[in-house]
Amino acid sequence: MSAFSPLVFSGVQPTGNLQLGNYLGAIRKFVALQESHDCIFCVVDLHALTAQLVHKDLKDQTRSIAAAFIASGIDPKKHIVFNQSAVPGHAELAWIFNCVARIGWMNRMTQFKDKAGKDRENASLGLLAYPSLMAADILLYRGTHVPVGDDQKQHLELARDIAQKFNSDFSERIAAAGLGVEMMMGEEKVNGYFPLTEPLIEGPAPRVMSLRDGTKKMSKSDPSDLSRINMTDDSDTIARKFRKAKTDPAPLPETIEGLAGRPEADNLVGIFAALADRTRQDVISEYGGRQFSEFKPVLADLAVTVLEPISAEMRRLMADPAHIDAILRDGAARANVIAERTMTDVKEIIGFV
Secondary structure (H helix, E strand, O other): OOOOOOOEEEEEOOOOOOEHHHHHHHHHHHHHHOOOOOEEEEEOHHHHHHHOOOOOOHHHHHHHHHHHHHHHOOOOOOOEEEEHHHOOHHHHHHHHHHHHOOHHHHHOOHHHHHHHOOOHHHOOHHHHHHHHHHHHHHHOOOOOEEEOOHHHHHHHHHHHHHHHHHHHHOHHHHHHOOOOEEEEEOOEEEEEOOOOOEEEOOOOOOOOEOOOOOOOEOOOOOOOHHHOOEOOOOHHHHHHHHHOOOOOOOOOOOOHHHHOOOHHHHHHHHHHHHHHOOOHHHHHHHHOOOOHHHHHHHHHHHHHHHHHHHHHHHHHHHOOHHHHHHHHHHHHHHHHHHHHHHHHHHHHHHOOO
8 A cells, every 4th residue: 555645635615815924924935835846725715705705806816826826926827726616625525524423623713703703603614614625625636745834734634634543433334344544643553534634834934924913813804905015916006015015214223133112124124034035134234323214215126026916917817717617627626637536536435335
């Protein structure tokens, strides 16, 4: 019995315009991963319903995420780019996993507690079951690795729990059908159908904060457009937003320790480091002691150099929605081949006629 073939799965939810934090924290890492792994990149439009049921522009938002993938450098021919709802296996396997997962597991998910708040009785069942669908997204393709941020680590652990329980509950049928794959559980070798997916953590993700308030994360939902760099902003808009970014009156510190208690300075140094692919220490070594009136124009020029080609390509792609739709259809067809194979096996294991 051979080991699982390495496969990376990751998805982005189409809720609002993508901003700089999404690019630096996720999409740029996706582009790097495709050089070393087989990858499936999904626009998770089913997940979007847990945040808001009725969307005015879900189609455009879905196309925007796909455009960002492609404009950033993801190759949709070499890898798979598609939208989740186009492959029925996601919802089908999610239902099975709803029956595998335990209510106690779901109630422990901190993201559900945060998003549901005090009015948990009015939260949708979809919000509670969100991690089960996420597990299905990954395991439908028997994904072995997922790039995750801090907010999704617990969900990936739950996906592993679901895979382990399925493998254990159906161990005899998996073996009888010859569908088991050898894997390690701790120090023990076992056979199972679904892999215990591993997180891909490639260094700390840059924490990109608001340009108007360095104590808050940059967000596409912030009412002030000046608080964020949208991935569709043109070069003049990018430069203007950095020039207007909030700062304190003191010059940049000459040591990393000097950034403590200065959230706006810390944020701009972190953004510069991430865009330049340098360390924060490098940035401080070069610009420490300078006024923000010197530093912000340099940061703005760097941001325009890195981001404007991506935003221009996104705008070009978004002007031709039929082309994006064709890419998504092709990706969905290729994803569905893998998904149907998995669902055929799962139905055999469970005992569906």
